[in-house]
Amino acid sequence: MTTLSKVSRREFLAGAALTGAALTLGCSFEAEADRVGATALAPNAFLAIDSDGRVLVTVNKTEMGQGARTGLPMLVAEELDADWSKVVVETASFDPSKYGFQGTGGSGSIRGAWEPLRRTGATARAMLVEAAARRWNVAAADCRTENGFVIHPSDAAKKLSYGELVADAAALPIPDATAVKLKDPKDFKLIGRRVARYDNPAIVTGKAVYGMDIRLPGMRFATMVHPPTFGGKAKQADDRDAKAVPGVEKVFVTDRGVAVVATNTWAAFEGAKKLRVAWDEGPHGELSSAAIRAMFAEKAKSPGDVARNDGDFDAAFATAAKKLEAEYEVPYLHHATLEPQNCTARVTADSCEIWAPTQFPNFVMDEARRITGLDAARIKIHITLLGGGFGRRIEADYAADAVEVAKRLDGVPVQVTWTREEDMRHGWYRPASLHIVKGGLSADGRLAALLHRLVAPSIRGQRQPDGGKGVDPGAMAGIATTQYDAPNFRAEYVRANTGVPIGFWRAVFDSQNGFVQESWMDELAQAAKADPVEFRRKLLGKSPRLKTVLEVAAKAADWGKPLPKGRARGVAAHFSFGAFCAQVAEVSVADDLPLVHRVVCAMDVGTVVNPSQVEAQIEGSIVFALSAALYGAITVEKGRVVQSNFNDYPLLRATEMPKVEIHLIKSAEAPSGAGEPALPPTAPAVCNALFALTGKRIRKLPIALD
Amino acid sequence: MPVTITVNGVKQSCEAPPEMPLLWALRDVLGLTGTKYGCGVGLCGACTVHVDGVAARACLMPLSAVGEKSVTTIEGLSPAGAHPVQQAWQLEDVAQCGYCQPGQIMTAAALLAKNPKPSDEEIAAALSGNLCRCGTYQRICAAVRRAAALRKGSKPA
Numbered sequence: 001m002t003t004l005s006k007v008s009r010r011e012f013l014a015g016a017a018l019t020g021a022a023l024t025l026g027c028s029f030e031a032e033a034d035r036v037g038a039t040a041l042a043p044n045a046f047l048a049i050d051s052d053g054r055v056l057v058t059v060n061k062t063e064m065g066q067g068a069r070t071g072l073p074m075l076v077a078e079e080l081d082a083d084w085s086k087v088v089v090e091t092a093s094f095d096p097s098k099y100g101f102q103g104t105g106g107s108g109s110i111r112g113a114w115e116p117l118r119r120t121g122a123t124a125r126a127m128l129v130e131a132a133a134r135r136w137n138v139a140a141a142d143c144r145t146e147n148g149f150v151i152h153p154s155d156a157a158k159k160l161s162y163g164e165l166v167a168d169a170a171a172l173p174i175p176d177a178t179a180v181k182l183k184d185p186k187d188f189k190l191i192g193r194r195v196a197r198y199d200n201p202a203i204v205t206g207k208a209v210y211g212m213d214i215r216l217p218g219m220r221f222a223t224m225v226h227p228p229t230f231g232g233k234a235k236q237a238d239d240r241d242a243k244a245v246p247g248v249e250k251v252f253v254t255d256r257g258v259a260v261v262a263t264n265t266w267a268a269f270e271g272a273k274k275l276r277v278a279w280d281e282g283p284h285g286e287l288s289s290a291a292i293r294a295m296f297a298e299k300a301k302s303p304g305d306v307a308r309n310d311g312d313f314d315a316a317f318a319t320a321a322k323k324l325e326a327e328y329e330v331p332y333l334h335h336a337t338l339e340p341q342n343c344t345a346r347v348t349a350d351s352c353e354i355w356a357p358t359q360f361p362n363f364v365m366d367e368a369r370r371i372t373g374l375d376a377a378r379i380k381i382h383i384t385l386l387g388g389g390f391g392r393r394i395e396a397d398y399a400a401d402a403v404e405v406a407k408r409l410d411g412v413p414v415q416v417t418w419t420r421e422e423d424m425r426h427g428w429y430r431p432a433s434l435h436i437v438k439g440g441l442s443a444d445g446r447l448a449a450l451l452h453r454l455v456a457p458s459i460r461g462q463r464q465p466d467g468g469k470g471v472d473p474g475a476m477a478g479i480a481t482t483q484y485d486a487p488n489f490r491a492e493y494v495r496a497n498t499g500v501p502i503g504f505w506r507a508v509f510d511s512q513n514g515f516v517q518e519s520w521m522d523e524l525a526q527a528a529k530a531d532p533v534e535f536r537r538k539l540l541g542k543s544p545r546l547k548t549v550l551e552v553a554a555k556a557a558d559w560g561k562p563l564p565k566g567r568a569r570g571v572a573a574h575f576s577f578g579a580f581c582a583q584v585a586e587v588s589v590a591d592d593l594p595l596v597h598r599v600v601c602a603m604d605v606g607t608v609v610n611p612s613q614v615e616a617q618i619e620g621s622i623v624f625a626l627s628a629a630l631y632g633a634i635t636v637e638k639g640r641v642v643q644s645n646f647n648d649y650p651l652l653r654a655t656e657m658p659k660v661e662i663h664l665i666k667s668a669e670a671p672s673g674a675g676e677p678a679l680p681p682t683a684p685a686v687c688n689a690l691f692a693l694t695g696k697r698i699r700k701l702p703i704a705l706d
Numbered sequence: 707m708p709v710t711i712t713v714n715g716v717k718q719s720c721e722a723p724p725e726m727p728l729l730w731a732l733r734d735v736l737g738l739t740g741t742k743y744g745c746g747v748g749l750c751g752a753c754t755v756h757v758d759g760v761a762a763r764a765c766l767m768p769l770s771a772v773g774e775k776s777v778t779t780i781e782g783l784s785p786a787g788a789h790p791v792q793q794a795w796q797l798e799d800v801a802q803c804g805y806c807q808p809g810q811i812m813t814a815a816a817l818l819a820k821n822p823k824p825s826d827e828e829i830a831a832a833l834s835g836n837l838c839r840c841g842t843y844q845r846i847c848a849a850v851r852r853a854a855a856l857r858k859g860s861k862p863a
């Protein structure tokens with residue numbers, strides 16, 4: 001199998017031989033749709049079928065491990081009745097006029113493509129059928145399609161491959177995509193099947209091209225030393241020792257720090273270590289985690305802006321038979337994509353070309369325009385594979401570095417790679433937060449009053465000069481959108497911006513709000529002397545889908561059945577990104593350290609396009625959540641991030657991997673998101689299990705049992 | 707002063723100082739980008755290659771330590787992806803972003819060469835130095851079991 005994806009559309013249509021050299025070049029990401037020849041059928045920018053019957057699908061979402069380059073083409077191929085082995089995938093270069101919105105995030109790739117890409121496939125299919133019908137002089141309605149062929153059922157001789165029909169079909173008018181008939185889901189052949197990842201052959205042979213793998217003739221390798229403090233600036237750099245490192249060619253100060261340019265990355269890294277930089281520490285040189293915590297605590301004393309208000313919390317709480325209050329907190333977290341931030345660029349007086357591992361090429365474009373002063377028409381952005389995204393690569397700071405450096409190199413291409421340490425200390429962190437929760441129970445143990453006050457910085461506000469005002473709906477995700485039917489419920493948001501750069505992280509605010517809400521539900525259930533599953537079930541009358549996954553997970557995990565001594569179960573459920581998810585975790589403790597043995601997950605994501613991918617996303621979300629719950633914390637001292645590498649920011653290891661069992665609910669609904677919604681329930685399920693085992697309630701992450 | 711090293715069976719001259727870690731010589735000098743940079747200090751395993759058949763961290767090994775030894779990278783394991791570990795990785799659909807996978811595969815291949823029938827505990831222990839941020843561990847372990855079965859020429863249990 002070869003990585004046809006690296007072949008330009010022009011080469012593809014010319015049927016160019018795929019040589020090993022072409023495969024490993026890694027820099028021909030061209031989507032030259034404008035050069036589509038007359039023999040290709042291309043109803044829009046996302047699909048082209050050539051006379052060899054090959055089906056080129058152009059994907060407008062970044063592949064970052066979520067399977068966009070498999071799942072999106074599956075949608076086209078399903079309605080086209082294509083032969084999957086003839087599908088060739090390319091990632092679109094940045095061109096919103098042709099490809100629409102190219103940002104990737106929010107568990108939205110399949111959700112957004114579900115309708116349009118199926119219609120794309122159906123449109124091409126209708127044209128191929130029409131072409132065959134005309135040739136055979138039969139009614140189109142009497143023809144059917146199968147695995148890349150149009151067939152006339154009553155005559156075995158009437159069978160034509162798509163390739164043979166392309167020329168005729170391309171000459172037909174393109175039907176209205178909104179009017180073409182889509183399949184009845186019961187006729188799906190590909191959707192719902194375990195289709196292996198398109199890029200597997202390239203990945204397992206080391207040929208997959210990530211940002212750091214771009215190689216261009218004459219290119220240089222560079223690294224950046226960024227200001228150690230948030231908002232700092234380099235005043236000047238003494239580069240004598242750096243320049244003495246063999247291979248180091250240039251050192252210069254940019255707006256974003258100090259760049260070291262060399263003939264290889266290692267020389268750039270060595271040179272960077274030898275720089276002596278005078279920094280202007282900027283406004284946050286004294287910032288610390290303790291000060292941030294104190295500011296949150298002060299702000300938590302006053303009520304916030306009301307994001308949701310059902311009934312009358314104050315009155316109901318005042319008269320409740322039993323009252324509970326607690327404070328929860330979570331730290332800043334880093335994405336720690338395994339591929340550190342990097343980007344490659346070439347800038348001349350009148351052109352700029354960028355090879356970016358980015359989730360949001362539109363932000364890369366903004367940075368490139370700002371730095372070069374060129375028009376968008378003169379800036380070309382290629383999107384590589386990503387060695388992990390998780391929201392980190394929504395930002396475009398690494399691209400700004402590459403363009404800044406390339407601008408000073410007169411047309412010589414340069415790849416800027418951050419060291420792991422730079423990556424760890426110059427992130428856009430998952431916001432830290434403090435939560436005040438209150439609950440009132442009636443004499444018969446019903447939930448009578450509920451308050452959730454979130455004190456946290458606003459990601460959107462960070463981009464506004466005044467920090468923003470009022471409720472940040474993004475920050476209230478999972479709180480204001482709770483599925484529990486609490487009669488007197490108030491959700492409040494207290495804006496608490498800090499100097500720490502914050503950004504989108506896998507499940508962002510749902511990750512923390514879900515942790516708090518589901519831990520608090522457990523506390524309330526315990527106070528009501530109720531079974532945690534039963535307590536939740538009773539509150540889910542208005543959310544049958546969340547109730548179902550809760551029941552399925554509980555049953556599959558043998559909820560209520562005895563466990564060996566030293567083991568306990570905990571449960572949590574959460575709705576986010578359109579999906580419903582419940583998990584039961586099974587834990588034990590050894591030497592004050594939690595061990596997670598098993599996680600049973602039931603999830604309703606609507607229609608499952610590719611079970612292998614949905615399950616992979618669930619497994620990945622659970623691991624991501626466990627790394628955070630057990631170890632994750634970014635702390636700040638003197639305006640600097642303390643952590644530097646995987647020694648002080650550990651990730652879960654193979655030896656700590658629980659057995660993950662997944663139950664997907666059969667559904668005819670449109671697909672929801674799948675990349676994030678399995679993350680929020682994991683930490684509370686584990687913490688609730690630890691409470692069941694030890695009697696100690698975990699109200700602060702990461703988990704500390706001693 | 708170029709260094710001479712043997713990579714994927716080819717003895718070649720590498721225009722790099724002897725202190726340069728093998729990782730960067732492979733990636734930036736020889737153009738073999740399948741071996742990945744993740745941490746640079748031996749903590750993640752993304753840079754795992756075989757040196758005389760044994761899994762080694764290329765980010766920690768200077769060229770001078772390679773000497774006469776034979777280096778195999780992911781590109782050399784089987785360029786066609788025919789190695790049982792590569793086959794198993796595709797059958798189990800292991801990769802998510804895939805960035806850690808060359809290192810995982812090289813570690814797994816070295817394990818099976820030494821221990822053709824590892825237990826689940828031995829598999830996890832052997833791979834515990836290879837981080838996967840995407841969280842593919844469950845499938846990695848399944849794939850190693852399957853690769854062990856493929857090597858024997860039998861079907862996995």
Ligand code: FES
Pocket residue numbers: 742743744745746747748749750751752753754763764765766
């Ligand atoms: S890059 Fe060598 S162990 Fe991480």
Ligand code: FES
Pocket residue numbers: 065338387388801802803804805806807837838839840841842
């Ligand atoms: S697959 Fe992404 S880091 Fe392992």
